[in-house]
Amino acid sequence: MRTRINDMLGIKYPILGFTPSPEVAAAISRAGGFGVLGAIRYTKIEELAEALDWMDANVDGKPYGLDIVMPSKVIDEGDVTALEGMVPERHKRFVDELMVRFGVPELAEGTAGPNAITGWVHDFARAQVEIALKHPIKLLVNALGSPPADVMAEAHAKGVLVAALSGHAKHAASHVQAGVDIIIAVGHEAGGHTGEVTTMVLVPEIVAAAEGRPVLAAGGIGTGAQIAASMALGAEGVWMGSVWLTTEEYRLEPPGANGYSVVAEKLLAATSSDTVRSKVISGKPARMLRTEWTKAWEAEGSPGPLPMPLQGILVAEAEARIRGSQHKALLGTPVGQIVGQMNAVRPVEEVIRKLAEDFEVACDRVAALRG
Numbered sequence: 001m002r003t004r005i006n007d008m009l010g011i012k013y014p015i016l017g018f019t020p021s022p023e024v025a026a027a028i029s030r031a032g033g034f035g036v037l038g039a040i041r042y043t044k045i046e047e048l049a050e051a052l053d054w055m056d057a058n059v060d061g062k063p064y065g066l067d068i069v070m071p072s073k074v075i076d077e078g079d080v081t082a083l084e085g086m087v088p089e090r091h092k093r094f095v096d097e098l099m100v101r102f103g104v105p106e107l108a109e110g111t112a113g114p115n116a117i118t119g120w121v122h123d124f125a126r127a128q129v130e131i132a133l134k135h136p137i138k139l140l141v142n143a144l145g146s147p148p149a150d151v152m153a154e155a156h157a158k159g160v161l162v163a164a165l166s167g168h169a170k171h172a173a174s175h176v177q178a179g180v181d182i183i184i185a186v187g188h189e190a191g192g193h194t195g196e197v198t199t200m201v202l203v204p205e206i207v208a209a210a211e212g213r214p215v216l217a218a219g220g221i222g223t224g225a226q227i228a229a230s231m232a233l234g235a236e237g238v239w240m241g242s243v244w245l246t247t248e249e250y251r252l253e254p255p256g257a258n259g260y261s262v263v264a265e266k267l268l269a270a271t272s273s274d275t276v277r278s279k280v281i282s283g284k285p286a287r288m289l290r291t292e293w294t295k296a297w298e299a300e301g302s303p304g305p306l307p308m309p310l311q312g313i314l315v316a317e318a319e320a321r322i323r324g325s326q327h328k329a330l331l332g333t334p335v336g337q338i339v340g341q342m343n344a345v346r347p348v349e350e351v352i353r354k355l356a357e358d359f360e361v362a363c364d365r366v367a368a369l370r371g
């Protein structure tokens with residue numbers, strides 16, 4: 001499994017794994033892939049710095065990256081209050097009523113409600129990048145379009161490559177204009193924010209738009225055969241997010257009585273039909289487990305989600321309450337359709353070894369078809 005990506009990033013397999021968990025990210029890198037830590041859950045700069053220090057101590061010298069959620073236009077601290085004032089009362093009432101109807105406990109006294117758009121605030125976003133570039137990261141990834149020009153320039157000056165997610169060929173073209181080094185084609189099946197076009201159709205479109213820059217395929221990839229298919233479509237590697245949620249190293253949610261968290265149990269039982277593409281989390285379509293929370297937003301009487309970033313501001317506290325109480329009916333997670341094949345908890349090293357083995361089998365199977 002060798003492409004330009006192996007040499008650009010200094011890795012054994014062109015398998016990049018997005019994860020909010022430092023433990024998982026480090027394990028992916030140690031196993032020969034490339035772990036990319038999601039920065040979004042760190043609402044304090046010191047916590048991100050700590051996580052990156054921990055990564056440095058635990059990757060055994062292997063390379064890793066950081067994913068930020070930075071829109072090309074960041075806002076000032078004062079704008080946050082103005083945005084909060086724009087959330088309609090009808091929507092607030094709808095969320096409050098749902099919390100009462102499902103008996104979701106309040107946050108513990110003294111626990112501050114999370115701020116859903118911290119990463120959008122100019123000073124915070126820049127501070128995240130500063131901290132990241134003080135660590136030996138090899139790749140900076142932006143979830144929301146090309147990073148701002150000054151961030152791109154700073155990363156490149158430090159020898160850090162830049163990648164950006166893209167759900168449409170026109171986004172890929174603008175990433176090329178902006179000087180992004182690696183383009184990630186995220187198909188409709190993916191967990192998290194996702195567009196209308198499926199991976200099978202999107203990858204060749206983005207390869208064509210990338211003007212020779214390497215493309216990673218994302219969305220619905222969970223087996224070696226799916227990696228082989230991605231490569232056949234012109235991708236030079238893969239970007240996977242969902243499969244790590246059922247690895248042994250993923251310990252973000254507290255385990256329940258049987259050792260599995262509420263979310264892990266739901267993931268292990270879910271089929272590929274148990275996800276929904278919904279605007280509930282952020283105001284932009286994202287794929288996640290279907291739960292009573294997502295259903296309530298689709299039901300009659302729902303005011304419908306607000307546009308980004310207002311929806312994120314509206315639901316931040318409710319989602320923290322749902323997570324905090326591990327509410328069985330309402331709790332979900334972003335996850336893609338590949339969840340139907342996530343049926344066992346395995347260590348990251350085993351997941352990657354199996355991907356590499358099955359990739360070889362798939363390549364042999366296809367090679368044997370040549371006339």
Ligand SMILES: Cc1cc2nc3c(=O)[nH]c(=O)nc-3n(C[C@H](O)[C@H](O)[C@H](O)COP(=O)(O)O)c2cc1C
Pocket residue numbers: 018020038039040067068069142143165186189190191192193218219220221239240241242243333334335336337338
């Ligand atoms: C739990 C979870 C959280 C995610 N959060 C982010 C994020 O913060 N930033 C980002 O760039 N992508 C995020 N994604 C999307 C992934 O980067 C990736 O595009 C997607 O998982 C690929 O498709 P797959 O889920 O089928 O592997 C998230 C995905 C999951 C499953």
